[in-house]
Amino acid sequence: xxxxxxxxxxSGKSSFAExxxxxxxxKHKDGNLYYFATSVPSDEEMEARIARxxxxxxxxxxxxxxxxxxxxxxxxxxxxxxxxxxxxxxWLSNRLYIGQAGWxxxxxxVSGWIQTAQARQLNLYIVSxxxxxxxxxxxxxxxxxxxxxxxLHQYIISSAEKVYxxxxxxxxxxxxx
Amino acid sequence: xxxxxxxxxxxxxxxxxxxxxxxxxxxxxENESLTQWKETYITVDSAQVIEGWEVWIRQExxxxxxxxxxxxxxxxxxxxxxxIEKQKQQPIVLIMLEMGRGVVxxxxxxxxxxxxxxxxxxxxxxxxxxxxxxxHGLSRQLK
Numbered sequence: 538x539x540x541x542x543x544x545x546x547x548s549g550k551s552s553f554a555e556x557x558x559x560x561x562x563x564k565h566k567d568g569n570l571y572y573f574a575t576s577v578p579s580d581e582e583m584e585a586r587i588a589r590x591x592x593x594x595x596x597x598x599x600x601x602x603x604x605x606x607x608x609x610x611x612x613x614x615x616x617x618x619x620x621x622x623x624x625x626x627x628w629l630s631n632r633l634y635i636g637q638a639g640w641x642x643x644x645x646x647v648s649g650w651i652q653t654a655q656a657r658q659l660n661l662y663i664v665s666x667x668x669x670x671x672x673x674x675x676x677x678x679x680x681x682x683x684x685x686x687x688x689l690h691q692y693i694i695s696s697a698e699k700v701y702x703x704x705x706x707x708x709x710x711x712x713x714x
Numbered sequence: 715x716x717x718x719x720x721x722x723x724x725x726x727x728x729x730x731x732x733x734x735x736x737x738x739x740x741x742x743x744e745n746e747s748l749t750q751w752k753e754t755y756i757t758v759d760s761a762q763v764i765e766g767w768e769v770w771i772r773q774e775x776x777x778x779x780x781x782x783x784x785x786x787x788x789x790x791x792x793x794x795x796x797x798i799e800k801q802k803q804q805p806i807v808l809i810m811l812e813m814g815r816g817v818v819x820x821x822x823x824x825x826x827x828x829x830x831x832x833x834x835x836x837x838x839x840x841x842x843x844x845x846x847x848x849x850h851g852l853s854r855q856l857k
Contacts (some may be wrong), residue, residue: 545815545849571796665723666847667815667850668720669719669722669723669724670720670721670722670812670813670814670815670816671813671814671816672813672819672824672827672828673768673811673813673814675723680722683722683723684723685720687721687722687723687724687850688723690850690851691725691850691851694850694852695851695852700850700852704851711849711852711854712852
C-alpha cells in the first residue's frame, strides 16, 4: 500500500503521516515500523534536532538513515512492515547535489521504491512538500528542481492508493482507491 | 469562461488538453501577446485557451509601474473576454498560476508582480463559471 502526503511548510504533514504509519503498524503486527530519515546531520544543532525528533516519535519506531539510498534499505525489511519516508524534497536535493544523480537515475530509483514496496508487501508512506505555489524562481536550478519534484509527485500519486494534502494540520483527501 | 489554476508544473495543461482536445492556444510562453486573443478567438471556431498570465502581468507591470493601472487593464480584459464569449458560444479557458504561497519577496517589483497576479486570479475566479484547481497532476473543482 502506497500513501502520498504533501502540504506547505509547517502544515502538520509529518505528524499526520506519522499517525497514519503508526495505525498501519498496529494493523500489521508481523512487520516493523521504520522511519527513513533523509536529512544529513550537518552540524550540532541539526544533530540535536534529529535526536529530539527521534525521541518524540516513540519506541515503536526504528530509524534508518536513508539520505541517498532508499531502495537498498527497503529490500532488507521484513514483509508487511510500515515505512515512512520523510521527506522527498530533502532526498531529491541530496540525490541531485550530493549524489550527483541525473534525472533518469532518480526516476528509476523512485520507481524501484514503489516496486520493492509492492513486492515485499510494505506499507509505504511518502511525505513531500508543496514548493510550486510560490513566486516562480528566476534561478534555473531552482526552477528545474521544482519541475523534477512535481514530476516525482505526479508519478508517485499515479501509483498511490491514498493521497492527502495537509492544510493547517487537517488532511484533505485527494485520492482513495 | 472557465478557469484552471494551480502551482508550477502541477498538470494544468494536461488537464485542459484532456477537457478541450481541439482547442486553440494563446500562450505567453510562446512569446504571443495577450492583445492577439480577440483576433484568434473570433476567426477560429473552437475553444480558446489563454495561458501565461503571470508573464503578461509582469510585462505590463514593467511598462506601467502602477498597481491600479495594471490591475484595471487585466480586469477589463477578462470582462471583455466574458462578453465576447457570450456572443460566440465557444468556451474561453484561462490557465493561471498560483504563485502567492511562498515567502513575501524581498524585491519590490516581485511583490507587486505577486500582488497583481493574485488580484487578477481573484477576478478571473469571480467571473468564471467554473474553477478547477490542479495539485500534483490531480484536480478538484472549486466552483
